[in-house]
Amino acid sequence: MHDSLVDAARGVRARAHAPYSGFQVGAALESEDGEVYLGCNVENASYGLTVCAERSAISAAVAAGKKRFRRIVIATEAEQPTPPCGACRQVLAEFGPDLVVDSVTPTMVAHWTLRELLPSAFAHRPFA
Numbered sequence: 001m002h003d004s005l006v007d008a009a010r011g012v013r014a015r016a017h018a019p020y021s022g023f024q025v026g027a028a029l030e031s032e033d034g035e036v037y038l039g040c041n042v043e044n045a046s047y048g049l050t051v052c053a054e055r056s057a058i059s060a061a062v063a064a065g066k067k068r069f070r071r072i073v074i075a076t077e078a079e080q081p082t083p084p085c086g087a088c089r090q091v092l093a094e095f096g097p098d099l100v101v102d103s104v105t106p107t108m109v110a111h112w113t114l115r116e117l118l119p120s121a122f123a124h125r126p127f128a
């Protein structure tokens, strides 16, 4: 089935700034109202300042006024589909545990919920 969120994640992956790792990542985040927000990893010569694709997409969405999300698609060209790193899981969890997290390579797809990827996430208050 054609999946435009997958196309969007693959498209933005090409814009990643990853000269140090060579590992380009694209993320496409769908808000509850059906809009799509894009992110890619942005590396830095001071390596620890790198921003992952997932957090970059969250920032774009929040800056556009969105805080409720349905699904994120992560696109890489790794051998296996890669889930978000631990830091990104916590940042995604800020907006609720029901987010669908899909990851694609050119030939494979993986599917999770954020609750599966980060059980017992830290939060100041319980999720509704």
Ligand code: THU
Pocket: 018, 021, 023, 024, 025, 040, 041, 042, 043, 050, 051, 052, 053, 054, 083, 084, 085, 088
């Ligand atoms: N990276 C992401 O953008 N998302 C992830 O979930 C994992 C890692 C980036 C960070 C760095 O630029 C490169 O991939 C290699 O770790």
